Amino acid sequence: MVFTPSRSSSSRSMLEDTFQRRDLVSLTAGSRVPMLRHHVWLVARGMVKLSSMNEQGEDVLLGLAGPNEPFGEPLSNLDLYEATTLSDCDLLCLSMDEIQQTPHLASTLMLALISRTRQSEALISLLGLRRVEDRVRGFLELLAEEYGQPCEDGLRLNLRLTHQDIAGALSTTRVTVTRVLGLLKEEGWLKLSSQRQLVICNLPISAAA
Helix, strand or coil: CCCCCCCCHHHHHHHHHHHHCCCCEEECCCCECCCCCCEEEEEEECCEEEEEECCCCCEEEEEEECCCCEECHHHCCCCCCEEEECCCEEEEEEEHHHHHHCHHHHHHHHHHHHHHHHHHHHHHHHCCCCCHHHHHHHHHHHHHHHHCEEECCEEECCCCCCHHHHHHHHCCCHHHHHHHHHHHHHCCCEEECCCCCEEECCCCHHHHC
């Protein structure tokens, strides 16, 4: 089981209050989010995939940013850092100057960054698992506990991650991920919803609360 921290309700409400007082940038699913120097993006609605390109020209998944989570150029040292919307999104753009001059915003962003850092550490720890099946299970558990929506069979992922996205995050191949997902479906650990979204069946529904 991968440890994932619960989000602070106080920091979430403070960020949501900031959203209400600012103009949001709306992007459709599959849009590239521009990386602006000295600016941080905050997700108000939707999900964003954070990735980079390796030396072989392959897309490597670095993490995800969901509601009330930050990402942007100041938060990465990677030259080929990219962000792509996985769903229709509303985003808030903040300059680093504004963040530094607004104490309550800086403190709530710090809490959000702690959550993002722990997510990154959890992803890195998965790479130490020898069996690819264990990596895939751990990765899906991480996503379900962070972003899963309760449903009749367990926790549903309202994400459109491709098999290649999962392979890039876990240092394996798309073919291997496809095979492992098939095995997990056969044993009943994983299902597809009527909208073809992944449902993790062995986790308690309270995990995403």
